[in-house]
Amino acid sequence: MAVSRQAHEFAEFLADVSAKSSTPGLDLAVIRDIVDSHHKASTEPEGVSYAEVDAGGVPALWAVPEGADPDKALLHFHFGGSVTASMHSDRKAAGHIAKAAGARSLVVDFRLAPEHPHPAQLDDAGTAYRWLLAQGYQPRNIGSTGHSIGGTLAVLLPLRLLAKGEATPGAIVSVSPWTDLTLHNPSVDENEDNDKMLSRATLELFRAAWLQEPGVDFTDPRISIANADLTGLPPTTVHYGAYETLADDGAALGRRLADFKVTSEVHALPEGQHSFILGAGRVPEVDQAIQRMGQWLRLHLGS
Incomplete structure (x- = not known):
């Protein structure tokens, strides 16, 4: 099946941003500014308004579609390997998902590494979740969503809640998740030329910034979902692009969800790029x- 012209244009856009952000000698603050420009790939979703809020001490942004169900909310986590991106880079893509779900979305501006290594991002995710509960949302009415490292957090948060005996969100949407921190999956190298955003070198940089504990074990199930016990996860759908360095991570997560009898669906987007939801409103396959x-x-x- 041939992919659309818009999908090719989106891949070129990602390649252009990646080239700019990987210019040698750039300050991290400048790289973060460049990465935030990924929001330009998405169109502004019609009928969605935004409001910045303090979610229990964590900065966040409501994306509120017209006519959204007042009892339901999404908790959305952005991309960027824990090092870059923000609630602003995800605002429009999250708005498109919120509109499709008929629910408002809280886009979490979690702390970034290397200044704030693991588990700061997961701690902030938990804080924002508890803030939603304090606003009166029932756990079963909250959806955990995200892409890239955000797709990882969308699963790690419910796993952490399960480990503590707490109620999880009612459903998960994990897009382009990074599930195996060992980087042993073949697609990491096989898709090196296809993936216009991520490479092994970039993933290694992110990993070093995020996981700073001495003697950290990359197979630890608390960071590598590939090794986690998924028993009890709420209904989970995984979406990934076939051209991603992390394509095998998404596919393997889908298989493990089935192994653990979690209600699940897995969708691979043909020739899809990492974090393809950033093409929302412009790329028909993404929509x-x-x-x-x-x-x-x-x-x-x-339910």
Whole structure:
């Protein structure tokens, strides 16, 4: 199946931003500014308004579609390997997903590494979740969503809640997740030329910034979902691009969800790029995938 012209243009856009951000000698603050420009790939979703909030001490941004169900909320985590990106880079893509789901979305501006290594991002995710509960949202009415490292956090948060005996969100949408921190999956190298955003070298930089504990074990199930016990996870859908360095991470997560009898679906986007939801509103294949994500959330939240 041939992919659309818009999908090719989106891949070129990602390659252009990657080239700018990997210019030698750039200060991290400048790199972060460049990465935040990924928001330009998405169109502004019609009928969605935004409001910045303090979610229990964590900065966040509400994306509120017209006519959204007042009882349901999404908790959305952005991309960037824990080192770059922000609630601003994800604002529009999160708005498109929120609109598809008919629910407002809280886009979490979690702390970034290397200044704030693991588990700061997961701690902030938990704080924002508890803030939603304090606002009166029931756990079963909250969807955990995100892409790239955000797709990892979207799963790690419910796993951490399960380990503590706490109620999890009602559904998960994990896009382009990084699930194996050992970087042993073949697609990491096989898709090196296809993936216009990520490379092994970039992933290694992110990993070093994020996981700073002495003697850290990259197979630890608390960081590598590939090795985690997934028993008890809420209904989970995984979406990934076939051209991603992390394509095998997404596919393997799908298989493990089935092994653990979690209600799940897995969707591979043909020739899809890492974090493809950033093409929301411009790339027809992306919009179709986002409609699927919205249907998953409508089906499982509150049930």
